[in-house]
Amino acid sequence: MSARAALLVLVSSVLLCACGPSGERPLLGYVEIEPTRVAAQQAGRLVSLSVQRGGEVAAGAPLFALDTELERPALDEAEARRAQSDAQAQDLASGKRPAELDSFRAREAAARSALSLAESDLARQQSLSAEGFVSPMSLDSLRERVRSARAQLDQAAADLRAAELAGREAQRAAATAAVKVAEAQRAQAQTRLAQKQLVAPVAAHVEDTYYRIGEWVPAGSPVVSLLPAGSTKLRFYIPQARLAAMRPGQRIRVLCDGCGEGFTARVTWVASSAEYTPPVIYSKDNRAKLVFKAEAQPERAVALAPGLPVDVLPEAGQ
Incomplete structure (x- = not known):
């Protein structure tokens, strides 16, 4: 075989290797990495x-x-405000403290004793008055004393009932709202700290x-x-004549420098409108031609440098 014939065979073999199973020329593309x-x-x-x-x-x-020089003190302050608001709400919901209630009960007992004494004195003086020993004026004074003691007892009983009740509805509603505000401030402080x-x-x-x-x-x-996994993708460009054969889900074979025998990938997206071939893959054959942008995801983890040129071929049997 002559040298010229051997050269022709070699060139033909290289061209065949660079084509797909049906003789198509590979599509041109590059590696793109989308970091988080x-x-x-x-x-x-x-x-x-x-x-x-x-x-x-x-x-x-x-x-x-x-x-966190600003966020940590803000969270501590929010925690303290929340505890304060909660304590105030519980205090209003529970009424007076036990020691205070004991004081009101003692006042009621003293008023009841004073009324009982006044009534006893009045009864005794009325008996004496019937015998002529006590003047009517003295009886009027004793009757007024009984009325005063009864009024004091009524007041002490009312004070005790009020002390045993929780705070007024409006006060308790305000305390509950203050607790919610404090909780929201605490949550905000926690979020700012976590950020x-x-x-x-x-x-x-x-x-x-x-x-x-x-x-x-x-x-x-x-x-x-x-x-993360899946952050490496392939971007390539499809001529109009080969668009029907490259749809999402299509398996492709990818060749590149340093990839050995290459690897497979799946087409994940194909543009719906055409654009001019980008300058990054300009060549004498595809300059200024309209193509459709497409993307594919490698089916296995492959170490690829961003911007690395790749050749894309349809997988055999697809």
């Missing part, structure tokens, strides 16, 4: 960083913490950290970047 960037809703100084770049973190494990102590939302690979301990972190600024 974790930020605190409040600003603060970074006091703890529990993960390192390149490490792994479990779901719910600590990521980082900001200082400064972040944990991993899912198990993930730690892509990067952006601050060092002691640095000031603005509110909403990411501190840790995570790569």
Whole structure:
């Protein structure tokens, strides 16, 4: 075989290897990674960083913490206000204290004794008056004493009944509302405190950290970047003529530099409208052609660098 013939065979073999099962040319695309960037809703100084770049973190494990110099005292104050409001509500619901009730009962007993004595004196003096020993004026004075003692007894009994009752309805409603306000303030303080102590939302690979301990972190600024499972996706572009063969759920084979024999992926999304081929995959053959953007998810974990060019082919038998 001549050298020219051998070269033709080699070129033909390379072209066949780069085509799909039906001879289609591979679709061009690249790797895209969507990290989960974790930020605190409040600003603060970074006091703890529990993960390192390149490490792994479990779901719910600590990521980082900001200082709580303002939030912790606010929570303590809210806790104290809640306890105070609760105590006031219980006090209004239970009436007077036992010692105070004993005092009211003693006053009622003294008034009852005074009335009994006054009535006894009046009865005795009335007997003497019938015999002419007591003047009518003295009897009138004794009758007034009995009326006064009876009024004092009625007042003492009324005071005792009032002391045994709980607070007025309006007072108890106000106390209940104060408890609810205190509970809401406590919950708010707890939330603000929790917002400064972040944990991993899912198990993930730690892509990067952006601050060092002691640095000031603005509110909403990411501190840790995570790569959970499924964060790596493939983005490629489908010509109009091959759109029907590339639908969501379609299995594809992906080839790239350093991928060995490649790997399989599933198409997850295909755009409904066309666009011009993006500059990142311009070539002499596809320049300025209309294509449909599509995305796919690898079927197994593959270490891929963002921006890595890939070739996409339909899986055999699909």
